[in-house]
Amino acid sequence: MTEASPLDAAERAVGVLGAGRLPEEWAATPLTVVMPTYNEAGNLPGMADALMALPLPGLSLLVVDDSSPDGTGDLAEDCARRHEETYGRRRMNVLHRTEKDGLGRAYAAGMAKAVEDGAHYVLQMDADGSHPVAKVAELLGVALATDAGVAVGSRYVQGGTLSDAWGAHRKLLSRWANAYAGTILGTRVRDITGGFNLWRADAVRAVDLASVDSAGYSFQVEMKYRALRCGFGVVEVPIHFEDRTVGESKMNLVVQLESVVMPWKLRMRGGPRQGSGPGAGSGPGSGPSA
Ligand SMILES: Nc1nc2c(ncn2[C@@H]2O[C@H](COP(=O)(O)OP(=O)(O)OP(=O)(O)O)[C@@H](O)[C@H]2O)c(=O)[nH]1
Numbered sequence: 537m538t539e540a541s542p543l544d545a546a547e548r549a550v551g552v553l554g555a556g557r558l559p560e561e562w563a564a565t566p567l568t569v570v571m572p573t574y575n576e577a578g579n580l581p582g583m584a585d586a587l588m589a590l591p592l593p594g595l596s597l598l599v600v601d602d603s604s605p606d607g608t609g610d611l612a613e614d615c616a617r618r619h620e621e622t623y624g625r626r627r628m629n630v631l632h633r634t635e636k637d638g639l640g641r642a643y644a645a646g647m648a649k650a651v652e653d654g655a656h657y658v659l660q661m662d663a664d665g666s667h668p669v670a671k672v673a674e675l676l677g678v679a680l681a682t683d684a685g686v687a688v689g690s691r692y693v694q695g696g697t698l699s700d701a702w703g704a705h706r707k708l709l710s711r712w713a714n715a716y717a718g719t720i721l722g723t724r725v726r727d728i729t730g731g732f733n734l735w736r737a738d739a740v741r742a743v744d745l746a747s748v749d750s751a752g753y754s755f756q757v758e759m760k761y762r763a764l765r766c767g768f769g770v771v772e773v774p775i776h777f778e779d780r781t782v783g784e785s786k787m788n789l790v791v792q793l794e795s796v797v798m799p800w801k802l803r804m805r806g807g808p809r810q811g812s813g814p815g816a817g818s819g820p821g822s823g824p825s826a
């Protein structure tokens with residue numbers, strides 16, 4: 537695997553981005569943002585508006601709602617209609633699921649549908665405003681410039697920052713969770729637990745979503761590990777991570793426990809071998825360690 541620092545990759549991409557806009561053909565890349573929602577009525581419309589306003593005509597949004605009691609699913613349908621009127625074409629869709637089934641299952645369903653429907657790239661993004669909309673174009677630019685299978689919006693590469701609303705304890709816990717999973721799995725991805733990740737369609741297909749084990753937050757770790765095992769390049773782009781200001785976290789003890797156990801499960805089980813993916817060995821940035 538060719539090694540290059542994530543910053544090199546970002547710089548190259550920014551070079552191509554010029555004044556911060558992607559070249560026209562790149563901006564038109566079919567990209568689907570997959571956004572799982574559970575009780576995000578206070579956040580979703582603003583997120584959808586901000587995404588639609590990006591200079592990325594190829595971008596569409598797929599909301600995956602688990603029958604939120606606060607009506608997020610209906611609100612998302614209203615947004616989709618409004619945007620259809622504004623842009624003269626359907627740019628937003630909603631996948632309605634019958635019950636709360638975990639963030640991992642919601643992402644798996646949404647990502648599978650996005651690729652099935654023809655997306656060349658799929659972006660995982662939370663609805664709570666933690667992930668910066670302003671970084672979407674850069675992630676796409678970096679992925680296209682570097683041929684990485686996965687571009688991670690990273691809190692833990694140089695230039696990445698965390699919300700000041702996070703106290704020292706929470707910051708430490710997040711760093712520890714990354715070091716824990718990374719060490720057990722032997723990867724050098726700095727933000728392996730992060731949830732703001734851009735996937736190339738062939739990498740999504742290669743990881744085989746139907747067989748992913750994680751129901752909750754360990755989905756992020758399991759997916760990146762699978763991509764590395766398939767030989768895809770993973771590159772990290774620094775982001776600022778904001779704390780949610782509206783709505784409530786869905787983190788609970790069950791999903792936290794799953795995150796503790798999952799790295800051991802993955803390590804024992806192994807997974808698809810490196811070199812089996814079409815992007816094998818070609819990606820710069822943080823690859824699997826030897
Ligand atoms: N469809 C669906 N979405 C979910 C589920 N659990 C969480 N989400 C969504 O996944 C995203 C992340 O959830 P959060 O509760 O913000 O989790 P987090 O970001 O790890 O935790 P905080 O830092 O406390 O916000 C949000 O958009 C949630 O609405 C679920 O079971 N089903």
Ligand SMILES: [Mg+2]
Nearest residue numbers: 662664666780
């Ligand atoms: Mg959150």
